[in-house]
Amino acid sequence: MITPAGRECRHFHGDYFRGRNIERCRLLDAHRLAWSPDLCTDCPVPEILAANACEHQALVPRIHKPLFFMKPAVQVTAECSQCQCTVEEPRVGCGQCHPIPPVFVVGPE
DSSP states (O other): OBOTTSOBOTTEEEEOGGGOOEEEEHHHHHTTOOOOGGGGSSOSHHHHHHHOOOTTEEEEEEEEOSSTTSOOEEEEEEEETTTTEEESOTTTOOSSSSOOOGGGOOOOO
């Protein structure tokens, strides 16, 4: 579904049937975090989901507010449920579930 920021995200849910105006983020709701529409503007989750569709990768969000006058932002860490490891780069994956094809490996010839 399209977020208030205009990007596609499978975790965003909007219910507008018969005059309802219910919007929420299912990822933040699952981790008991408060959601507001302005969090969608800088959220990295839509980019991660577009780059990596691994079904074993679980995203763990947190809301980070660096200083009291700055707006809060969503930060995401990823964990792989198959190899039980923390994923360094969620856009790429852990590298163990889906090995990189040799065509894309850059190395000495």
